[in-house]
Amino acid sequence: MSLTLYNTLTREKEPFRPVVPGHAGIYMCGPTVYSDPHLGHARGPVVFDVLRRWLEHEGYRVRFVTNVTDVGHLVDDADDGEDKLAKRAQIEKLEPMEVAEKYFWAYFDAMASLNVRRPSIVPRASGHIIEQQQLTAELIERGVAYERDGNVYFDVSAWEAYGKLSGRDPDELLEGTRVEVRSDKDDPRDFALWKRAEAGHIMRWPSPWGEGFPGWHIECTVMSTKYLGDEFDIHGGGLDLVFPHHECEVAQAEAAGKPFARYWMHWNMITLGGEKMAKSKDHFVTLEELFADYDPLVVRFHLLRSHYRSVSDFSEEGLQASAAGLKRLREAYRNARHGLPEGVEADAQPFAAFRERFAAALDDDLNTPQAIAVLFDAARDVNRAVEEGASPAYRAGAIALLDELLGEVLGVPPAEDAVHDALATVDGLVDMVLAERQRARDRRDFASADQLRDRLAELGVTIEDTPQGSRWRLD
């Protein structure tokens, strides 16, 4: 088996064939940093993090690039639209770059909580103004772009392949219902490569066409090819970016002679009450709100319980079901680990079939729900075997399986060791109390035994008696 990915370009699942064997270059469109990250922003990064982890697990060397848009794009496409960053800066009484910086870190802190690994490179649009101007100039030279009074537009009529990614007919785009108002474009379909900065527009840079700022689409064309090469493997983003953003990226790159991305992956939307979460409609739940009530790893696990190309409707009930499910997997891990001495050699053989099924699921266009189902099947086996007195080697094998597949590949550590390790001292103290309780039980003094259990419970320590002795956990 080998990895197959659904490619938006061909609308088919295709075997993954990298430009350079053994290497994978991935570009993921990151957020525009002007407001708090919400759940919708988390899906792509989590899914692509699993993609990256899976590729590395399978032996690839991965370069993972995520951009950040921080050059103050307009609120809408009208020529006199407000700069989003500047608008926010006014509201918060901050420099535009302070706004960008604030939300940049809000985003990456949230991603860290979700156990999303840091990208290899995080290029910012504001740091690549020169390269964007260079590509703009080249497109003018090649005759597919033109300047009008300080604005530079891509000439869609000069590029017949426009529409190939999103499956649109350029001629039908002309019949769009929206009428461009007060535009100096030759053609309503044309899009900006460079925009003239009006008086009062704060984020502006000098250019051959006067002071201005880059168009929204060109940053990604420039930064992806700069760090991954003119032809690279995977380019991804939300489904809502297919048109116009990615379509324009393709046009810019190919018109400049760059082969560009081989595989286009788009994750579907997270909805709230059936409607897409969106910043612009003030219809979303922020990650900060979510993390106040749920372990970020539960959120991550929840996101992986649906396939990335399906719409996922958010609900508290769903998140709770995910929390309960993850607990079940973690219980199986605990069951296997309970009383297991250090340094036992793992027996991988009983888990070979699970590994194969798990790999087949991820190889099939990253079918994480199915991969998780395999882990639940494995958990059932493990629980049963442990109940029946499985060997240390078997239990060590079970631990290795979950550490590897759930922990390393899906990025959801099966052990809650952050708490566990920090409380090594408490561990010893609780063990002492448990020993005392055992003595009480041995002399059938259940009143005393129960009193000890109740007092531990008051402190948040839950006792569980098993045939192998008592154990405990913090609730």
Next chain:
RNA sequence: GGCGCCGUAGCCAAGGGGUAAGGCAGAGGUCUGCAAAACCUCGAUUCACCGGUUCGAAUCCGGUCGGCGCCUCCA
């Protein structure tokens, strides 16, 4: 109006020509001094609806109904 997606048990969710994964919730049982956890057992003759193709359809085709996305900033 154009392009596209979706509709599977109470809820979530895979599958996508050969007779319905998994999770949550629920019920019964085993174990236990009690409890917790764990384990076992139980649920769609059926995949929105109607036709068609086929030996065979949840899976393919056509239509109907319902929901959603893009066509404007958006993950």
